[in-house]
Amino acid sequence: MSNAAPTVFIVDDDPAVLKSLSRLLRSVQFTVVTFGSPQEFLERHDP
């Protein structure tokens, strides 16, 4: 875990905001997973 790039989870209902924030974080080497709603995050995210 300490060597791997940290993963950032983004939840936002605006697709344009979601996409742009995801790009910004990827540009500084984070791994990014995006979700359109809290429900989607809870369903898809497996801690």
Added chain:
Amino acid sequence: MLGELSGSLAHELNQPLTAILSNAQAAQRFLAHDDVDLDEVREILTDIVDQDKRAGEVIHRLRLLLKKGEVEQQPLDVNNAVQEVLKLIRGDLANQGVTTLTKLGPALPTVKGDRVQLQQVLLNLVMNACDAMNGNAPADRQIVVSTELSRWRRRPLFGFRPWPGVAAGELEKVFEPFFTSKAHGLGLGLSVCRSIITAHGGKLWAANNPERVPPSISLCPSNNGASL
């Protein structure tokens, strides 16, 4: 009015502005990498352009909303104005599989008003009706547009019977700024429409549509000709 607007307006503008800023900063960083992915940068620029237009659209609609009272008065034929709008959007309607049924009243009085603004109202109502019928079966996508003499002697009316699914209690709410039932709607369309019609001395109203009949839009000029 501004008080009502400012909170939601901040949000509506913040979304595209956030997207523009994050995209631009991401592009700056991507370009600083050794192996620049130009496709990604191109996509980013496209999105920046789109989001800038989105922000511009909010401002544009807001200006319309605030421009109350400044109506350019030109005599105009309501039937002719309706036909022009329908001609303009014929292609859009065909693409969405929507048909229109027009019932134009005979010998209507000429009204005074801003042709472009009134046509924007009609356009907006038609497009709203189209969006609402998106999920309907192809045979069930018709909009009725009619003109007739106003039942109110002195006041022109501009009415529409919206899509099924708007509860009676919600009817007035559809005219509030930023009220929307659409995932990506701005919720400014109908409030702008009402401001325009009010500035013309008219009344824009919505009626309930419990029988799920096709959405209908009616324009009812008044006889005194002083307004709208």
